[in-house]
Amino acid sequence: MSLFEVKNLRKNFGGLAVTNDVSLSLAPGDRLALIGPNGAGKTTFVNLVTGHLKPDGGSITLAGEDITGVKAMQRVQRGLVRSFQVTRLFADMTPQEHVALAILQRDGKSTRMFGRHDAMRQVVEEVGDILNLLGLSELAHLKVREIAYGQQRLLEIALAMALRPKVLLLDEPAAGVPQAETARIERALDMLPPDLAVLMIEHDMDLVFRFAKRVMVLAAGTVIFDGSPQDVTQDVAVREAYLGSYANAGSAA
Numbered sequence: 001m002s003l004f005e006v007k008n009l010r011k012n013f014g015g016l017a018v019t020n021d022v023s024l025s026l027a028p029g030d031r032l033a034l035i036g037p038n039g040a041g042k043t044t045f046v047n048l049v050t051g052h053l054k055p056d057g058g059s060i061t062l063a064g065e066d067i068t069g070v071k072a073m074q075r076v077q078r079g080l081v082r083s084f085q086v087t088r089l090f091a092d093m094t095p096q097e098h099v100a101l102a103i104l105q106r107d108g109k110s111t112r113m114f115g116r117h118d119a120m121r122q123v124v125e126e127v128g129d130i131l132n133l134l135g136l137s138e139l140a141h142l143k144v145r146e147i148a149y150g151q152q153r154l155l156e157i158a159l160a161m162a163l164r165p166k167v168l169l170l171d172e173p174a175a176g177v178p179q180a181e182t183a184r185i186e187r188a189l190d191m192l193p194p195d196l197a198v199l200m201i202e203h204d205m206d207l208v209f210r211f212a213k214r215v216m217v218l219a220a221g222t223v224i225f226d227g228s229p230q231d232v233t234q235d236v237a238v239r240e241a242y243l244g245s246y247a248n249a250g251s252a253a
């Protein structure tokens, strides 16, 4: 069953088709990596999916409903959730406080919460479960500024999980994370619920190979490969797309 379906999505900037008839579908439990050389259109695609950019054509369906014209916040409420950005975390707040706020916001309870002991206990329990899922329990009471960058990135995913996603978009979860810390991210990603559909954009190919069951490659706005991680490195068009981008980067340098 298709949970999430993108059909012939298009976005032009000026005369340039940055998203050129891109289609993909995700079923519950899918682990799909979207990769591509710099400037391929990955960020634009994510922004179209989340509702932060308006497409020029095509459609997006979530759980059978057309959400192409639905606002970004309502997409989140329906279960299409993107991991937060570290730049949006509060340096003086703890992981526990962040996750609690996300839960309260999800439930629309932020002003009615206090004084309701039961509800508060449920939130505290859920915060504990989510921090545990992402391997952050021991850091629950530290300030964000006191925890390592890789753990801040895990907190982004924890906040997304607090919103109860059906489809989780992970935007370069290992970007900027020192090599020594990426294993922690890999472990945490392994623990995500099996029925969650995950679309990951990532440059770190080790992480892609470890995590993804399927890989799609974008080049110049077009899907040039959709298949298994084993086959992607052998694909001639994929090799050419990456070599071309390295050659361009070399000549620009």
Ligand SMILES: Nc1ncnc2c1ncn2[C@@H]1O[C@H](COP(=O)(O)OP(=O)(O)OP(=O)(O)O)[C@@H](O)[C@H]1O
Binding pocket: 013, 014, 018, 036, 037, 038, 039, 040, 041, 042, 043, 044, 045
């Ligand atoms: N708002 C915009 N206006 C005009 N052109 C844009 C805009 N946003 C992106 N582009 C162009 O669209 C193309 C795709 O950009 P995008 O950022 O989506 O690629 P990307 O695959 O995410 O790249 P990277 O891996 O470097 O982040 C690039 O040529 C970029 O210059």
